[in-house]
Amino acid sequence: MFVSNVYWREVVLTAAYLINKLPTRVLNDISPIKHMLSFFPSSPLMLSLPSRVFGYVTFVHSHNPHHGKLDPKVVKCVFIGYPSNKKGFKCYHSQSRRFFVSIDVTFHKTQSFFVGPPLQGESNLEVKPVESLPFPTQDVQVQEVTKLTLVLEQVQMSKLDVSIPDNSIEEQVQLSEPEVSIPDNSIEDATDDMPIALRKGKRSCLKYLISQFVHIDHLFVQHQSFIAAIDAIKTPRSVHKALKDENWVQVMKKEMEALEKNSTWEIVDGPKDKRAIGCRWISVKYKSDGIVERYKVRLVAKGYTQTYEIDYKETFAPVAKMNTVRVIISLATHFGGNLQQFDVKNVFLHGNLEEEVYMEIPLKKALYGLKQSPQAWFGRFAQSQGDHTLFIKHSPNGKLTFLLVYVDDMIIIGDDEIEKLNMKEKLATQFEMKELGKLKYFLRIEVVYSKQGIFISQRKYVLDLLKETGKLGCKISRVPIEQNHRIECEESPIIEKSQYQRLVGKLIYLSHTRLDIAYAVSVVSQFMHDPRERHLQAVERILQYFKASLEKRLLFKKEGTLSMKIYTNADYVGSVVNRRSTSGYCMFLEGNLVTWRSKKQNVVARSSAEAEFRAMAQGICERLWMEIILDDLKVKYKGPVNVHNSVQHDKTKHIEINRHFIKEKLDSGLIVTTHVPIGLQVTDVFTKGLLTTRFQELNDKLRIIDIHLPN
Numbered sequence: 001m002f003v004s005n006v007y008w009r010e011v012v013l014t015a016a017y018l019i020n021k022l023p024t025r026v027l028n029d030i031s032p033i034k035h036m037l038s039f040f041p042s043s044p045l046m047l048s049l050p051s052r053v054f055g056y057v058t059f060v061h062s063h064n065p066h067h068g069k070l071d072p073k074v075v076k077c078v079f080i081g082y083p084s085n086k087k088g089f090k091c092y093h094s095q096s097r098r099f100f101v102s103i104d105v106t107f108h109k110t111q112s113f114f115v116g117p118p119l120q121g122e123s124n125l126e127v128k129p130v131e132s133l134p135f136p137t138q139d140v141q142v143q144e145v146t147k148l149t150l151v152l153e154q155v156q157m158s159k160l161d162v163s164i165p166d167n168s169i170e171e172q173v174q175l176s177e178p179e180v181s182i183p184d185n186s187i188e189d190a191t192d193d194m195p196i197a198l199r200k201g202k203r204s205c206l207k208y209l210i211s212q213f214v215h216i217d218h219l220f221v222q223h224q225s226f227i228a229a230i231d232a233i234k235t236p237r238s239v240h241k242a243l244k245d246e247n248w249v250q251v252m253k254k255e256m257e258a259l260e261k262n263s264t265w266e267i268v269d270g271p272k273d274k275r276a277i278g279c280r281w282i283s284v285k286y287k288s289d290g291i292v293e294r295y296k297v298r299l300v301a302k303g304y305t306q307t308y309e310i311d312y313k314e315t316f317a318p319v320a321k322m323n324t325v326r327v328i329i330s331l332a333t334h335f336g337g338n339l340q341q342f343d344v345k346n347v348f349l350h351g352n353l354e355e356e357v358y359m360e361i362p363l364k365k366a367l368y369g370l371k372q373s374p375q376a377w378f379g380r381f382a383q384s385q386g387d388h389t390l391f392i393k394h395s396p397n398g399k400l401t402f403l404l405v406y407v408d409d410m411i412i413i414g415d416d417e418i419e420k421l422n423m424k425e426k427l428a429t430q431f432e433m434k435e436l437g438k439l440k441y442f443l444r445i446e447v448v449y450s451k452q453g454i455f456i457s458q459r460k461y462v463l464d465l466l467k468e469t470g471k472l473g474c475k476i477s478r479v480p481i482e483q484n485h486r487i488e489c490e491e492s493p494i495i496e497k498s499q500y501q502r503l504v505g506k507l508i509y510l511s512h513t514r515l516d517i518a519y520a521v522s523v524v525s526q527f528m529h530d531p532r533e534r535h536l537q538a539v540e541r542i543l544q545y546f547k548a549s550l551e552k553r554l555l556f557k558k559e560g561t562l563s564m565k566i567y568t569n570a571d572y573v574g575s576v577v578n579r580r581s582t583s584g585y586c587m588f589l590e591g592n593l594v595t596w597r598s599k600k601q602n603v604v605a606r607s608s609a610e611a612e613f614r615a616m617a618q619g620i621c622e623r624l625w626m627e628i629i630l631d632d633l634k635v636k637y638k639g640p641v642n643v644h645n646s647v648q649h650d651k652t653k654h655i656e657i658n659r660h661f662i663k664e665k666l667d668s669g670l671i672v673t674t675h676v677p678i679g680l681q682v683t684d685v686f687t688k689g690l691l692t693t694r695f696q697e698l699n700d701k702l703r704i705i706d707i708h709l710p711n
Contacts, residue, residue, distance in 0.1 A: 003055060003114050007080060010090070014054050014081035021051070049087070049103075052079055057108040058091050060100045066492070075100065078113035095470065097496055320389040320406045322512040323595045325442070326456075326556075327629060328404055330592040332413055333453050333556045339439035340420070342410040344431045392632055395419055402633065411439060445513060453557030458513050462546050465506055469543060476548035477541050478696075480520035483689040485538075487523060488577040492534040500531035503539050510546075513554055515596050516695075516704050517542055519584070519686050522598040555703040556592045563638040564589055564626065567676070568619035568645045569683035570601070570611035579604050581611035584686025585619035586702070587626065589637075593702050595622055598686040610658075616645050616673075617658040620665055640669050644676040 003011060020032040027035050059074040067073070077091035077100060088101040332339050392402040393414075401414030401423060410427075414420055427433055439447050448455040466472050507521045520542050527535045568585040575582070580603070586596035597618070605611035623641050630637055665671045684690060685698040699705070 007055075010080040010092075011054060013084075017082050018051060049082065049089070052089065052107055053112075054079060054081065055112050055114050057111045057113050058089070059106040059108070060091050060093075060102050061104040061106070063104070064493075074106070079105075079107065097499060320404050321387060323625075324387045324390060324404065324629065325406075325411075325445075326554075326592075326594040327589060327626070328402075328411065328413060329447070329454055329456065330556050330589050330594050331633070331635065333558045333592065334562055334590050335415065336558075337413040337415060339447070340412045341436040341439045341442060342412065342424070342427070343434045343436055344408040344410070344427075387629060387632075390629070390632065393419055393423065394634060400633065406443060409442060411442065444509075448553065453555055455553035455555055456513050457551075457553040458510055459550060459553075461506075461510060462550055465510075466543060466547060466550075469503070469540075471540070471543045471547060474540075474544050474547060477544040478548060478692040479690065480517045480542045480545040481523060481538065481689045482541070483691055485523075485689050486576055487534060487538050488526070488575060490532075490534045492532040495531050495533050495536050497528075497531055500536060500539070501528050503536075504528060507539070507542060514552070514704070515554070515586070515593065515702060516549070516552070516685065516699055517545070518596060518598040519582070519688065520545075522582070522600065526600065549706070551706050552699075552704055553706075554593065555705055557703075559591045561638050562590050562635065564623065564641045566619045566623055566641060566643045566671075567681065567683045568612070568615040568643065569681050569687050570605075570608070570615040571687035572605065572608040572611045574688060575600065581605045581614070582687045583611070583615035583618055584683040585615060585622065586683055586686065587619070587622055589626070595626070596686060597622075612645060613658045613662065616643060617661055619643060620662060620671060623671065641671045643671045643673045644681075645673060 023029040023031050056079050058077050058079045060077050061074050062072070075093055077093045079089060080092050081090045082088075083090045083101050086101055088103045089105045091100045091102070091105060092098075093100065329339070331337070387404075389405045390402060391405070392400070393416075394400060395416045397416070399414065399416035399419065401412070401416045401419040403423065404411040404413075412420055412423060424433070424435070438449075441447070444458055444461045446457050446459055448457070504521070504525050507517065508525065511518050511521050520538070524535055524538050524542070565588040566585060567587075568583070570584070571582040573579040573581055581601045582598065583601055584596075584598045586593055588594070599618075601611065601614055605614065620643065623643075666673065682698055682701050685695065685702070690698070
């Protein structure tokens with residue numbers, strides 16, 4: 001049996017426990033545990049538990065009162081020992097990374113969870129191809145390209161393991177290996193020793209195949225090549241694996257040459273009063289203009305080990321707001337500007353450090369990973385008065401050129417070709433630049449150009465997330481969150497916090513282009529500090545919705561006039577726990593949706609009018625920010641701004657601040673309010689769960705559409 005080193009801790013503890021159960025001559029043929037019980041009779045040591053073989057497959061029985069009749073009653077785990085603080089068997093579920101301690105456990109008497117040693121360069125925890133299993137010699141049918149993301153166990157020639165009919169396992173299918181259908185008579189003998197609930201076998205996921213939801217046939221040829229290139233990216237999971245590939249070895253050498261060329265460090269003996277931080281290699285996926293540069297790495301410092309006011313004092317990253325990115329794209333469709341993308345090579349190596357930092361090699365130049373690296377490089381630019389990462393150049397002939405910076409990624413747009421060329425040359429004199437051509441892939445956002453306008457999406461990011469979570473074969477959902485949900489008040493077991501936070505963090509980033517999940521993400525993000533199983537189920541529903549809507553994109557197209565509209569709304573006392581309301585607003589620039597937000601209000605509103613006014617005030621603040629951006633760009637727009645809201649009454653005496661703020665903007669002519677009937681309020685998608693028909697209707701109005709569907 002080959003056991004990965006991640007389980008060695010449990011192996012040692014189990015071995016120590018079994019040794020302590022054996023009689024010893026030193027204690028007159030009494031086991032150490034019995035001897036200890038004579039001094040601590042209330043100790044929860046498991047003398048009454050029978051010894052079991054470490055690493056064998058187990059089925060932990062679930063007694064959750066909320067389970068339905070059709071829900072699985074067992075969870076397939078691996079036995080990894082005995083807990084020290086309670087009576088029971090300790091079992092581990094690799095898919096959810098959860099530990100179970102229970103006495104009600106069924107052990108598989110012959111099947112080990114661990115197989116032989118892994119392939120060279122791979123971990124035992126990685127997935128093993130299905131075809132490598134010694135299946136019976138009968139004919140099999142290869143159905144569709146799929147792969148289970150659980151660790152596959154050893155199967156004997158005479159017997160075949162039958163998977164638990166568990167939805168969570170059934171849904172975790174990935175697109176790479178064939179799923180094999182075995183005749184029923186080949187597994188007849190294997191089910192004799194298993195509980196009745198386990199003899200039903202695994203349901204087929206064929207009707208939920210990812211190939212039914214992912215297709216690029218309707219894209220034009222150039223973009224098909226670009227999408228295919230992005231999807232084909234493979235990066236090593238460890239440095240040892242990368243060093244076995246000559247391509248990765250070469251790029252690692254180039255990275256070291258760049259560091260030495262910039263005199264990033266000097267080698268000295270480490271002083272005793274200084275603590276050196278570590279470093280590590282990371283791989284970077286780099287794409288532009290349909291060409292994928294597969295091999296690129298960075299040597300980064302472990303900045304998370306730095307200490308404030310000792311290793312650094314100031315930190316700031318020149319990170320463009322996603323709202324600004326969408327505004328720039330909307331203006332590009334209006335004025336017909338050409339979006340060009342640039343990358344600064346080894347950008348942080350151009351910054352000079354003020355502090356003395358030791359990385360087991362002291363640094364003179366900033367290095368990727370240091371907390372002050374973005375600040376050191378960004379300090380060499382002059383800021384504009386709008387967005388801190390937006391730099392603007394107005395030519396005497398009235399033409400415009402501006403630069404948007406996101407750390408080392410840049411977008412240049414404008415109608416002054418001479419000034420754009422000058423800007424490129426000036427940047428090239430200071431930094432080693434790489435021109436990436438027309439903007440197509442920026443911060444994991446895909447940009448597609450068509451006769452309709454410009455589409456943006458995060459299709460690749462979504463697909464990677466579905467693969468990572470094993471949801472490529474899951475059933476689909478047509479809405480990201482159910483109507484009249486009661487997620488907040490439903491009790492359920494506690495789950496691992498870090499895994500939940502990581503998933504929700506990815507969903508938050510996806511909401512920058514997928515406004516249709518904004519409300520659902522705002523709900524699940526409220527439980528980051530204490531996530532429960534019910535909250536994780538809500539996250540999984542969002543993933544199921546992503547599978548059904550993978551090809552949806554946000555459209556920006558040109559219209560006649562450059563005008564602004566803001567829609568605001570509030571779901572009064574929508575929270576069943578603390579009765580707080582949810583605010584939602586969205587802003588259109590030239591008919592294109594550029595900003596939106598869904599947020600639970602900080603205080604309880606005493607009336608629906610108060611909740612609506614709070615939402616309206618947030619929308620007006622967004623409008624004021626937009627005015628700063630457009631004024632910096634000297635873009636003329638049609639005003640005043642229409643603010644559409646469903647509140648029209650005078651119960652406002654107790655909302656003094658918001659009321660006076662809104663009234664001031666109304667009196668100045670900055671905004672004009674318009675009543676919107678409840679049925680026409682597009683911000684419902686940001687404040688509550690909706691039925692499928694209504695949800696799809698609002699998506700169409702907000703221009704979140706499927707690029708493959710006919711117009």
